[in-house]
Amino acid sequence: MSTVVTNKHLRGVAVTVLGDGVIKPSGVVDVDTGTLTIADTVSDYSIGIPFTRRIVTLTPEIGSPSGSAQGNSMRINEITVRILETLGLVINGQEVEFRRLGRDKLDTPLVPVSGEYRMENLGWERGEAQIEITHALPHPFHVLSVIKKITVND
Numbered sequence: 563m564s565t566v567v568t569n570k571h572l573r574g575v576a577v578t579v580l581g582d583g584v585i586k587p588s589g590v591v592d593v594d595t596g597t598l599t600i601a602d603t604v605s606d607y608s609i610g611i612p613f614t615r616r617i618v619t620l621t622p623e624i625g626s627p628s629g630s631a632q633g634n635s636m637r638i639n640e641i642t643v644r645i646l647e648t649l650g651l652v653i654n655g656q657e658v659e660f661r662r663l664g665r666d667k668l669d670t671p672l673v674p675v676s677g678e679y680r681m682e683n684l685g686w687e688r689g690e691a692q693i694e695i696t697h698a699l700p701h702p703f704h705v706l707s708v709i710k711k712i713t714v715n716d
Contacts, residue, residue, distance in 0.1 A: 569609055570596030578612040580700040583671030588612070614698040619708050621691045636691040637713045638684040643695065644706040647674035650699035653681055674702045 569577070574593040579586040581604030591598045591609075598609065624631040643653065649672050651658040660675050684693070691712050697703040 566597050566599050567607060567609060568595075568597050572596070572598075572609070572611070575611060577609050578700045579607060579609050581607040583673075585700060608700060610700065612698070612700070614696055615703055617695040617705060617708075619693045619695075619710070622710070622712065624712065624714055631714045633688070635688050635715045637687075637715075638691050638693065638710055639713055640680060640682045640711040641684065641693055642707075642709040643679045643681075644677070644709075645679065646676045646704040646706055647702050648676070648697075648704050649674050649701035650697050650703065651679070651705075652696045652698075653679075654684060654694055656681070672701070 569591050572591040573596045574591065576588060576590050577598065578588050579598070579600055581600055581602060583606075586600055586602065586604070586607075589598050589600075600607065621632070621636070641653070643651070645651065649660055651660075658679055660672055691710065693708055693710070695705060695708070
């Protein structure tokens with residue numbers, strides 16, 4: 563069985579498909595009819611142009627008796643990212659695992675997660691303490707806050 567959907571405003575465009583919470587094979591909307599056939603039967607779907615969301619935090623200004631810390635070596639000891647109903651999060655190139663293993667878990671779609679994710683020991687950089695968060699999947703993505711614990715050396 564398959565599902566045919568109409569997207570006249572996306573004629574000839576390569577799209578990503580999310581059907582019943584599962585990523586389906588990408589396709590191109592037919593130029594003439596404005597339709598796209600999804601291989602499986604789905605009851606709830608979203609179709610759109612794929613893109614990657616990208617958040618880069620700023621290096622904080624940490625005042626000290628000797629002045630600005632902007633040129634000093636900085637180490638991000640730990641970050642805490644608060645998320646709301648999110649799937650497919652990548653922090654500094656490291657994918658955050660949301661799937662929990664167990665009986666019958668692999669046959670069900672992922673459920674969006676809310677809460678906090680912590681990451682430690684992100685290394686030293688001269689004059690920078692930035693975090694990059696990316697999301698390239700057609701799943702929900704809501705970052706509420708990024709909290710950093712930083713060490714600064716002269």
